[in-house]
Amino acid sequence: MNPKELAHPTNTSFSEGMRAYSSSKLCNLLTARSFSALDLAEKKDIKVIAYNPGLPPGTSLMGKPSPITKVIMPLFVYPLLSLISIFRPAFSRNIPSRAGEALAELALGKVTSPTGRIYASLVKGKITFPDPSQLAQSNDAKDLLWRESAKMVGLPDKM
């Protein structure tokens, strides 16, 4: 999907919505990488971090839950996630207050990222700095997104 389609979606089906959502998270990471590579970031010693709160249920992200969702989530989805998280810890649930606290710790510099790491991910309540996906590490994708985004908001593509 190109950045223009992401910014102005025409297909509003659930699957396309999920694709746009996950692409938007990828764009966050690619944009964070572009920001952190700016001369200005180095000059002013600005640390850029892309933060993933993991899976904190109970926020307003999904809108107002329907009565069915209220039943399905604790009965099926949460137990399933707990099972999956045994093998894939990134799928474990985090408490929203801990997700916010961890974000504050990063923003205030109470927790700092190892050199060269800009992706922070909350796993079982702990801030980790894993490798982002291969696509998020692509310089071509990063530069294309930056160029297209600059065009869309009328900025020069070099800053």
Ligand SMILES: NC(=O)c1ccc[n+]([C@@H]2O[C@H](COP(=O)([O-])OP(=O)(O)OC[C@H]3O[C@@H](n4cnc5c(N)ncnc54)[C@H](OP(=O)(O)O)[C@@H]3O)[C@@H](O)[C@H]2O)c1
């Ligand atoms: N919850 C999860 O499981 C989860 C997992 C991974 C990543 N994330 C990501 O974490 C971020 C926050 O998610 P959340 O679960 O906390 O969602 P949320 O409860 O819906 O919170 C979204 C927040 O963003 C604010 N907001 C929305 N549009 C805005 C705008 N145009 N300008 C300024 N503020 C705006 C909202 O403000 P108002 O309250 O004033 O509307 C609200 O405080 C999202 O990017 C989400 O994709 C969430």
